[in-house]
């Protein structure tokens with residue numbers, strides 16, 4: 001039994017000094033005893049991290065304004081009106097929504113996809129307006145491909161969630177099939193743009209390997225032991 | 237499990253819980269913690285199974301906090317919270333995105349099982365039922381002891397009972413409301429602890445000693461401790477504030493378990509507060525005077541009628557149509573403001589006494605010790621919580637400033653009153 005000479009309270013053996021006043025505990029009779037277990041572990045859970053990421057992202061977003069204003073200023077000085085600097089605006093918008101926004105704001109994941117797709121579409125629209133090219137290019141190539149890619153990215157994102165209950169191999173099957181089909185769709189839109197609705201050609205070279213690989217994964221999935229082994233080795 | 241008896245998939249927050257998600261921020265969550273120290277080191281695997289079985293009986297604790305358009309709500313999850321290793325600073329803020337969205341966490345260290353609860357789920361009484369059921373399941377799995385179950389230690393083979401998830405505030409609210417203007421209280425300030433370290437100092441004493449002292453003055457143990465704590469805060473204010481004209485009232489927030497007043501079986505929040513205190517500008521108070529004030533304030537305020545009025549006032553403001561139709565993010569700002577005016581600022585600190593934990597003999601032989609710790613409060617830098625078990629009354633102080641002024645003042649005061657105190661802490665070596 002040790003008492004703090006300053007406070008008059010008894011001190012638990014694990015206390016190196018009085019927690020109330022800081023006086024060291026020296027009990028000449030209990031020097032030899034081994035160190036008792038402390039009531040709490042030594043590891044401290046710190047606050048921080050997340051705040052910094054959000055802070056830095058907001059800061060970088062502000063920094064993005066500098067090249068934007070510089071470009072606009074140069075643009076106005078040279079051509080007396082805003083022309084090509086709209087492209088800088090569109091580019092930065094895409095940069096911001098894809099990389100910085102997720103760090104700054106928390107919202108349902110589907111909203112990110114929608115916002116990113118809209119930002120890319122705005123950029124494409126700006127390109128169309130500035131290059132004075134025809135609407136066909138935007139409507140038949142830019143927009144559909146953007147939308148399809150977004151939808152696919154969304155599916156992929158859903159599948160990588162820890163909540164996703166689909167077996168890993170099935171997820172890869174699904175992903176490969178999606179990639180194959182996307183390439184076919186791109187092929188289709190290109191031929192549509194060229195005014196000739198034709199049978200898909202070069203995209204088939206992508207589609208078939210994808211499908212073959214996908215179906216072999218599907219078969220593998222049924223072989224429990226092989227699956228277990230692969231899961232172990234390719235654990236991520 | 238039959239289909240129709242499955243727990244409701246989502247539920248509204250109870251009336252007292254509404255304020256907690258609104259006031260939480262990146263570094264602060266309203267938490268409290270209950271722990272039981274056993275005789276042998278904890279087996280994590282068994283604890284995990286025990287948790288699973290306990291959550292099946294008490295699904296109200298496996299709910300995640302979600303944003304609605306107008307209110308937060310709780311959504312049931314079939315997943316299980318991860319069992320965590322304990323840390324040096326208990327009750328450090330709970331990040332819901334890191335915690336899988338769960339509003340509680342089970343942590344273990346050496347012989348101790350601790351559960352930290354976010355206040356949206358429950359209050360101390362509900363938390364204690366959860367902890368005791370969890371520990372009973374753990375002991376049953378580990379030592380195959382047969383522990384008699386009742387309403388404090390639930391039988392995990394039974395179905396969940398809907399009345400345990402009732403919002404009793406709504407049930408027991410009446411017709412008459414009343415708003416009272418309270419003045420702000422003195423706050424202890426000190427050096428901020430960087431990185432959010434939470435200091436815990438535990439003072440334990442013989443419960444019979446304290447009870448005898450309280451009986452001597454014909455008051456309850458809670459009243460006795462409250463009076464001693466009021467005078468401790470008062471002493472600090474007199475030391476730190478130079479002028480008598482600048483003294484502020486010293487008031488303590490004392491939670492009242494409403495289940496003792498109303499016949500509720502809920503395991504969610506069902507508590508209210510009484511703020512007994514003194515006005516130091518009027519002169520120095522003796523211990524007996526303070527005891528008298530505390531005793532009579534409690535007698536006056538802890539009555540069915542007055543508590544009913546308080547509950548009704550709170551429930552009515554929740555039902556205000558304008559407030560209900562306000563989008564959540566605006567409502568949050570409003571609630572934050574309201575809390576900054578009528579929350580913590582009205583009291584100097586909190587003392588929450590959960591009373592005596594009684595376990596059946598079959599279980600008590602495996603449980604050495606039980607603790608109750610409040611998480612740091614929003615504005616007050618020190619607060620304390622008490623729980624008696626095995627004739628040891630343990631008072632845990634939680635502090636987010638560097639200086640242990642209040643603890644020293646309080647424990648030395650008890651020693652002077654003739655109650656021997658033994659202290660331990662989570663101080664770093």
Ligand SMILES: [Zn+2]
Nearest residue numbers: 004007018021
């Ligand atoms: Zn001392």
